[in-house]
Amino acid sequence: MIGVPDRIRVHPSSLAGVVHVPGDKSLSHRALLVPARCGGPVTVRGLAAGADVRATAAALRALGVRVELEPDGVGMSGVVEGDLGAAGPGADGRPVAIDCGNSGTTLRLLAGLAAGAGRAVRLDGDASLRRRPVDRIAGPLTAAGALVAAREDRLPPLEVRPAGRPRGILWDAPVASAQIKSAVLLLGLGATDPTRVRAPAPSRDHTERLLRHAGLRVEGGPTADGGEDVVLHPGTPRLTTVDVARDPSAAAFWHVAAACGAGSVVTPDVCLNPGRTGALDVLRALGAAVDVGPTRDRTGEPTGAVTVAPGELGGAEVRGGLVVRALDELPVLALAGAVSRDGLEVREAAELRVKESDRVRGVVALLAAVGVTATELPDGFVVPGGQRPGGGRVRADGDHRIAMTAAVAGVIGTAPVEIDGAATIASSYPTFLTDLAALGGRVEAVDA
Numbered sequence: 001m002i003g004v005p006d007r008i009r010v011h012p013s014s015l016a017g018v019v020h021v022p023g024d025k026s027l028s029h030r031a032l033l034v035p036a037r038c039g040g041p042v043t044v045r046g047l048a049a050g051a052d053v054r055a056t057a058a059a060l061r062a063l064g065v066r067v068e069l070e071p072d073g074v075g076m077s078g079v080v081e082g083d084l085g086a087a088g089p090g091a092d093g094r095p096v097a098i099d100c101g102n103s104g105t106t107l108r109l110l111a112g113l114a115a116g117a118g119r120a121v122r123l124d125g126d127a128s129l130r131r132r133p134v135d136r137i138a139g140p141l142t143a144a145g146a147l148v149a150a151r152e153d154r155l156p157p158l159e160v161r162p163a164g165r166p167r168g169i170l171w172d173a174p175v176a177s178a179q180i181k182s183a184v185l186l187l188g189l190g191a192t193d194p195t196r197v198r199a200p201a202p203s204r205d206h207t208e209r210l211l212r213h214a215g216l217r218v219e220g221g222p223t224a225d226g227g228e229d230v231v232l233h234p235g236t237p238r239l240t241t242v243d244v245a246r247d248p249s250a251a252a253f254w255h256v257a258a259a260c261g262a263g264s265v266v267t268p269d270v271c272l273n274p275g276r277t278g279a280l281d282v283l284r285a286l287g288a289a290v291d292v293g294p295t296r297d298r299t300g301e302p303t304g305a306v307t308v309a310p311g312e313l314g315g316a317e318v319r320g321g322l323v324v325r326a327l328d329e330l331p332v333l334a335l336a337g338a339v340s341r342d343g344l345e346v347r348e349a350a351e352l353r354v355k356e357s358d359r360v361r362g363v364v365a366l367l368a369a370v371g372v373t374a375t376e377l378p379d380g381f382v383v384p385g386g387q388r389p390g391g392g393r394v395r396a397d398g399d400h401r402i403a404m405t406a407a408v409a410g411v412i413g414t415a416p417v418e419i420d421g422a423a424t425i426a427s428s429y430p431t432f433l434t435d436l437a438a439l440g441g442r443v444e445a446v447d448a
């Protein structure tokens, strides 16, 4: 099956084998954005080829950066060359219109990078992105001196007009969000003095690692009281090559399917940054057989092979720091909770409500559609154990992770699952269905 049809049916199947998932989406965005500040050519390899990362590439091109990418087998590789800090579109204060598509990371990180580089932008996106809050980044940008306007003060389109060089700020983020932290740090690259971000819990530190790798002074990290405190000293990043590790959030679909009994699956070269391994910890806590091979460094990130095999699943609770470390995988982990003996409880995860869709509501609706009972909580959900998904029909609601979770429900369930709006899978994982078929899964396109 080529591409991702909008309506698909996934049948109960056994899976086995090795799957090379795409480059990590978070890392791919950063592998484009940071080089756009370097001035010289930067070779980038192994980027995710999904629509979200393409949106970042297109945005940088609109700002005059040379971004040349070619297919490299699984994803994209090529060259980024530009100096957003120099003259170019938006530097005269007239905002450049940029379509971020479905990608919240593009919108938030680019808002910070552009403001720090003196480029005016007007950032917009699809219906899903237009429902997601931007006030969380408008705050620090305004504090640094930029002029910021958003629809109803909190929704895209977001217009950012820098007014001279930004001030170095101390920003106390109300939630642990890597997108907020990264937007503030990328803004700080061009600031007059150091920029400091504090948060109630650590979030993925890919931006800090890449900026350090690029020779910048980035201090701090997790704090003794469970929070996070990071300081960036302004400067120009220097990079020649960025190699992107494979995506643990994409691999998680196969890991959960395996843990739920589909078979044994190996995912080589995935990013094992501790900020991203929460889903593996949840699977281990449930009792799945998780094996992590030796790690090696790839542009400042630890990577290695992960093998997951079926196990006797007990029960688990996810809250606090583990929520942030397993954030994007919580929808698919709900399936492991359903087939476990004692179930899965997820709390302190209200951030799930501002993702590509309201994922608390979305995952409970998805489970109901395939005959699994779950309870929605203001800040999470509870899935009682002892339930195998049956057949059903799920609407993806513009959310790639809900669509892929529904596909896994079809694989591990007792009857086929039909998915409407499956085309959204291409925003992060365009080769998902070919990988599913290669592992032995049965999937077909359904005529509308």
Ligand code: S3P
Binding pocket: 025, 026, 027, 029, 105, 176, 177, 178, 179, 180, 182, 203, 204, 327, 328, 351
């Ligand atoms: C991302 C951070 C996470 C995650 C998103 C990508 C990033 O969001 O959900 O898919 O690349 O920084 P938070 O901003 O909630 O950490």
